[in-house]
Amino acid sequence: MRNQIEILLWPTDLPAGAQTIPTSQIEKLRDEETNEHLTFVGQPTLTVYFAPEDKSNGCCVVICPGGGYNILAWPKEGIELAKWFNNFGVTAVVLKYRVPRRNPDKPHWEPLQDGQRAMRLVRQNASQWNIDTSRIGLLGFSAGGHLTLMVGTQHGMDSYNPVDSADVLSSRPDFLCPIYPAYLGPNYRDDIPELGNLVKIDSDTPPTFMSVTLDDDYRGVQAGLLMSEFKRADVIAEAHIYAIGGHGYGIRPSDNPVSNWHWRLKEWMKSQGFLQISTIS
DSSP states (O other), X not given: OOOEEEEESSSSSOOTTOOOOOHHHHHHHHHTOOSSOBOOBSSOEEEEEOOOTTTOOSOEEEEEOOSTTTOBOTIIIIIHHHHHHXXXXXXXXXXXXXXXXXXXXXXXXXXXXXXXXXHHHHHHTTTTTXXXXXXXXXXXXTHHHXXXXXXXXXXXXXXXXXXXXXXGSXXXXXXXXXXXXXXXXXXXXXXXXXXXXXXXXXXXXXXXXXXXXXXXXXXXXXXXXXXXXXHHHTOOEEEEEESSOOSOOXXXXXXXXXXXHHHHHHHHHHHTTTTOOOOOO
16 A cells, blocks of 8 residues: 655646746755755645555545745644544645745735645545545645635635646535634734634635634634634634644644644544545445
C-alpha cells in the first residue's frame, strides 16, 4: 500500500490572470526557507497521506497550513497532523498553496483558487484513494483557518475558470475545522472584536469545529461571534475557546489544555458520523 503521493494541483498552467513574483525575489525567498517554513510556492501541490488499509474508514481531511499567507508552516501545521489523522483511519491531504501574497489588498485570492481546486481534485480521485465523497473535510491553521472558512462559505462562487473535468465537481467541504483562524475582522484585522464582510455564514455552510484561545489577540472573540452566526443560520458548530495558549502551536504538546484540541476534534468527528467505517465503491 502506498504511504503517500504528491500530485500537481493544476494540470498545466496556473489559472488565468495568476500574478507572478520577480525571479530575484523568488531566489531571496528560497534562501530564507527552513525545515519549518516554506517561503515560496509557485506550483501548488497536494500531498496525500493514506490511512493504513487495516484502519481506513473512508474519511478524508484536507489540511491548509498557516503562515500569514506569506509562508507555510509545513511540518507543524501540515505533516504532523496528517500523520496523526492516519492513526485512526483518516486519509489526510496537505495542500501546498501559493505563498507569499501576490495581492496585498486581497491576500487570500490565489489560496482560495488553490483551495477550491484541491477539494475538487480530492473528489475526482476519491474512488482510487478509498475516500467517501460525503466525508471530505477541510482544516486550516491561522491564515489556513481563514482559507478554510473562505472555501467553506464561498463554494457557490468559482474563483477560476474550469481547466478540466475535475472542475465540474463541488468545491464544498463536508465539514470545516478552522483552528486559531486569522484575518476574520474587517480588512483582515485580528485586533478588533468584529467580523469582516468576507465571512458569510448561511444555511449551506458545512458543520464546523473551531479551536482558539482568548489570549490570541481578538481571535477568540471573533470565534464567539462566528458561533452566533452559525446559530442564526442553524448550522451545526462547536467551538473550544481556551483561556491561554497563544498562536501557532499545531498539535505540539505543552502544559496548556489547548494542546489537547485535536482530541476534542476527533470526538466531534466521531459524534457527527465522519469516522464511521464505510465500503467505498
